[in-house]
Amino acid sequence: MSATSQAKPILPSDILARKGGVPLVTLTAYTTPMARLVDKHCDITLVGDSVGMVLHGLPTTLGVTLEMMIMHGKAVVRGTASALVVIDMPFGTYEKSPAQAFANAARIIAETGAAAVKLEGGVIMAETIAFLVARGVPVMAHIGLTPQAVNTLGGYKVQGRGADAARVLEDAHAVAKAGAFSVVLEKLPAELADQVTTALHIPTIGIGAGLACDGQVLVLDDMLGLFSDFHPKFVKRYGELGHAADQAIAHYATEVRARQFPTPEHSYAMAPATPAVKG
Ligand code: KIV
Secondary structure (H helix, E strand, O other): OOOOOOOOOOOHHHHHHOOOOOOEEEEEOOOHHHHHHHHHHOOEEEEOOOHHHHOOOOOOOOOOOHHHHHHHHHHHHHOOOOOEEEEEOOOOOOOOOHHHHHHHHHHHHHHHOOOEEEEEOOHHHHHHHHHHHHOOOOEEEEEEOOHHHHHHHOOOOOOOOHHHHHHHHHHHHHHHHHOOOEEEEEOOOHHHHHHHHHHOOOOEEEEOOOOOOOEEEEOHHHHOOOOOOOOOOOOOOOOOHHHHHHHHHHHHHHHHHOOOOOOHHHOOOOOOOOOOOOO
16 A cells, blocks of 8 residues: 555554565655655655765765754655654764663654654664663664764675674664664665565565565665766666756756846736736
């Protein structure tokens, strides 16, 4: 069933109940107009901390703040009628202690009106996930490649190859046991993501993790082709909007320089135009 058939908001418990069913469709959004488009077609709208790189020009997600996530979260909630809005907890706002995580998750939920948060980490975050869930904060977990750990992982590498598969499986079991209602699997071999999906009772949402996951997520701006210089293997480009925008801006610049814009059609006269009289 798609998110479009009714405007009833999708809840974390609905996502959990979709385990093994029709794949869950997820995209990121950071603004109201994009949230409106995503809401028509998706089950989950993720306000990812990728917003820092995509909209704010940051080199990694590490400089994203709680205030940024709350501002973009509010914008997305305003544009959403049906999809479950999940908001990323940024780096440094949840790792210190479960109490720190709860204080910041509560701010995100109370100030944006979103129903769930996402945080990165497996075994190491299990206690925090259980703490949040027990206090009314639904949590989507995120394991495999966790971009907030780029400096310790040594780059944006595929995770879980060879002996590392055991670590990923342990992380998956830990977040599911802790009460996460779903888990993002990022940049894992498809066979391992399949194994994790089969082993868990919660839905897995893949990004660069193959077809067997219970759902898929992409960064909206990547799949729309808004960048010309970012082509990771796992991103399928469903549009070339960057090229279309470049052409439109070039056309505008040419017309302005040639005094071809604005024409009377886009200008105002001293006296308003009188409607034509029929007959
Ligand atoms: O920040 C983000 O957009 C994400 C997705 C890539 C899963 O975490």
